Amino acid sequence: MDLPIVVGVDGSEPSLRAVDWAADEAALRDAPLRLVYASLWERYEGTALAQDLGKPTGRVTAEDILRGAERRARLRQPHLGISTDVLPEEPEYALVREGRGAAALVLGTRGRSGIVEMLVGSVSLTVAAHADCPVIVLGGDADNRVHATTGGRVVVGVGEKGTESAALHFAVQEARTRGATLDAVRAWRCPAHESTDHPLLAGEPSRLHEQHAADILEEALKSAPTDVDVERRTVEGPARRVLLAASSEADLLVVGARRNPGYLGLQLGRVAHGVLHHAVCAVAVVPEQM
Template identity: 40%
Template sequence: MNGPVVVGVDGSSSSMAAVEVAAREARLRDVRLRLVHAFSWPAAHVPPGRPWEPSGAGLRELIDGTLAEAERRACQRAPGIEVVREVVVGEPVTVLQIESCTASLVVVGSRGLSRFGALLLGSTAGHLAAHAACPVLVVRGRPNPAGPVLLAVDGSPAAHGAVEFAFAQASLHGKDLIALHAWPTRSERTYDAPSDPPFVTYDEDRLRDEEQRVLAEALGGLGEKFPDVTVHRRLVRGRIRHSLIEASAEAGIVVVGARGRGGFTGLLLGSVSQAVLHHAHCQVAVVRTGAV
């Protein structure tokens, strides 16, 4: 998709950091940067998604000043990009979800001001990660500028979009890609194939071979599509959440799917994605099935 990179702006330091990241992403993708401020105005009775025409000059000046500062930072970070400002009536979650339908990427900060993001990871970011029509990038932590793209591989069909996004991100930024797949310890899981009886004996070599196959199949074909990306396969033994959060300390960004295998079908944002959103040391991209 060649849609714009959309970033939520509320004037907080977190959203301004998101603006700078979004500006760079827009320049690398050669698309417009769309600065969106969502404004709740119950008395206006304007449907969500409609442009806002404020009657209060003081409020207009405040919001215009916020967007002007956001545009200044964006152009400073990525000179020459096309920037569009938009003030839209509606709750931030709803507005940004609508924006995601025509965007190539939505970028948000990890904290915000007032209703825009006081509980961002519990509302705006979490909701967008579960429902957005395009990948969502949450700017948080202290990413390593020279760090690689870290990809969580679980082998589920639902995670294919995350794998492709990670390869594309590594290619755009000229970074290596670390594909991390965690396999459980003996105390966490007993391997059983469809033909195995319930009392199957744990076979570590067999389990390792199976997990290596899962990792290889998840990456299959994308190496040819992105020949400029150097891929490092990392098979680790342990819990995936802990392994990802620990590895994120040296990464520039971690990419996860919205939901992996083993979860409830109604749970749109899996436990791994939620844990990474809250605890990763770097930026987090969450990619839903079909969002790339």
């Protein structure tokens, strides 16, 4: 049985855009779509707020939200298999658990305060830092449509893991499924202590670091399928800045996030954290086991 694409919905505009994106992704993969509403609203708001709203329980509101999201997904992709569920618990915990049986989680950027901000909300950030599956987050400027067979572009940051990288594998499969170009980017920097003012050696340290980056990129992509159009790029600069610049022309930016089973804090890393907040396209954070 194919694993579902799971999308967290809460009735906000960012979450409905995530429903659109997830429906397209599920249709491309021929996978089922699962819509999940998770909240402790009934527990910590109680019946008083429900009475103020003229409704007996918060669960009715949750089911209304899910029905609206399901209707939206069916109008967009009529042939999808869709399931829905209301989970009366903290959304961070519920969505991380949902990710254990998902092909991917898709989320908008709404924070827990209900205010849509430029930065990623705490729920999306926490889920991206702990989920066992790829987490795709749509930023405020990200398109809500998965572009298939239209000359789209999937950008992936290539790290040290090479062909063993889960992020690279995910990016290759996304590019193949969409008929998109895979833009594989390796950032590199020349440490300041290696620079020299000698005219005969000028540029030599930089050339060596750039060649090393090119070698890593070539090794990582040696097993790339021939039916995927791959572009290789080495770019001087911090990885965060390089990938943010690349996001301006991408439909999807893919980055890896190392997972340490013994660590309980946010497991994102500076690069993934930075692109989640500031990329102008959808960002997929793919867990990399240490």
